Amino acid sequence: xxxxxxxxxxxxxxxxxxxxxxxxxxxxxxxxxxxxxxxxxxxxxxxxxxxxxxxxxxxxxxxxxxxxxxxxxxxxxxxxxxxxxxxxxxxxxxxxxxxxxxxxxxxxxxxxxxxxxxxxxxxxxxxxxxxxxxxxxxxxxxxxxxxxxxxxxxxxxxxxxxxxxxxxxxxxxxxxxxxxxxxxxxxxxxxxxxxxxxxxxxxxxxxxxxxxxxxxxxxxxxxxxxxxxxxxxxxxxxxxxxxxxxxxxxxxxxxxxxxxxxxxxxxxxxxxxxxxxxxxxxxxxxx
Numbered sequence: 001x002x003x004x005x006x007x008x009x010x011x012x013x014x015x016x017x018x019x020x021x022x023x024x025x026x027x028x029x030x031x032x033x034x035x036x037x038x039x040x041x042x043x044x045x046x047x048x049x050x051x052x053x054x055x056x057x058x059x060x061x062x063x064x065x066x067x068x069x070x071x072x073x074x075x076x077x078x079x080x081x082x083x084x085x086x087x088x089x090x091x092x093x094x095x096x097x098x099x100x101x102x103x104x105x106x107x108x109x110x111x112x113x114x115x116x117x118x119x120x121x122x123x124x125x126x127x128x129x130x131x132x133x134x135x136x137x138x139x140x141x142x143x144x145x146x147x148x149x150x151x152x153x154x155x156x157x158x159x160x161x162x163x164x165x166x167x168x169x170x171x172x173x174x175x176x177x178x179x180x181x182x183x184x185x186x187x188x189x190x191x192x193x194x195x196x197x198x199x200x201x202x203x204x205x206x207x208x209x210x211x212x213x214x215x216x217x218x219x220x221x222x223x224x225x226x227x228x229x230x231x232x233x234x235x236x237x238x239x240x241x242x243x244x245x246x247x248x249x250x251x252x253x254x255x256x257x258x259x260x261x262x263x264x265x266x267x268x269x270x271x272x273x274x275x276x277x278x279x280x281x282x283x284x285x286x287x
Contacts, residue, residue: 062099086139
């Protein structure tokens with residue numbers, strides 16, 4: 001992406017800075033700035049994720065063609081952009097989260113943990129990522145708007161937990177699996193992951209199929225198990241278009257975001273208790 005220097009609203013270290021884009025608005029979680037000699041252009045190289053506002057819709061995208069592993073910096077970027085969406089929210093706002101490439105997310109950055117030089121240090125890094133990810137789940141549950149995950153590709157481990165932290169989950173029918181790898185690679189599941197599972201997947205048989213079998217579950221089966229809401233989409237563009245259509249329908253309701261978030265939190269008391277979230281009682285007349 002390139003912009004003229006005068007179009008940038010903020011330079012240097014940037015967390016959730018705004019840039020004009022078409023009829024909407026885009027926030028970049030973090031970028032590197034390259035000013036070329038004798039060039040009027042400012043090159044913005046995205047390193048993590050973006051937030052774009054399209055009318056009432058916020059589109060959070062994990063950028064690039066990699067696995068979208070959750071390194072601590074990536075986690076911080078997502079939290080920053082969710083805070084930006086919350087601060088800009090109004091009646092009718094909706095969040096859609098998606099990614100580029102073959103992966104929605106392949107979970108925590110285990111390679112970063114293992115590169116620490118010792119088993120103890122690796123365990124500490126993994127624990128740090130697990131704890132750092134809690135505010136992502138909390139932010140999604142507390143966000144004053146409906147949330148939709150558009151799975152462009154594979155969602156594994158913490159990547160699947162990110163998806164399930166949304167109100168709706170759409171995936172493709174031609175590519176992409178849901179996969180909880182913990183049982184295969186020998187990792188226990190964090191307690192709040194288990195609470196997400198109990199809150200979002202209705203039957204014990206479905207939970208066993210996903211989390212105790214190491215099975216890679218494709219779209220149609222995921223719908224049948226009640227894990228995702230829709231899988232009738234045959235491309236990255238198709239699944240995003242479907243979520244945008246749903247988002248526009250929800251936005252047209254012009255619901256109070258505070259009331260919506262309070263009702264959402266009241267549905268998941270165990271999970272919200274672990275995340276120190278409380279449902280507040282609101283009586284807001286519809287305007």
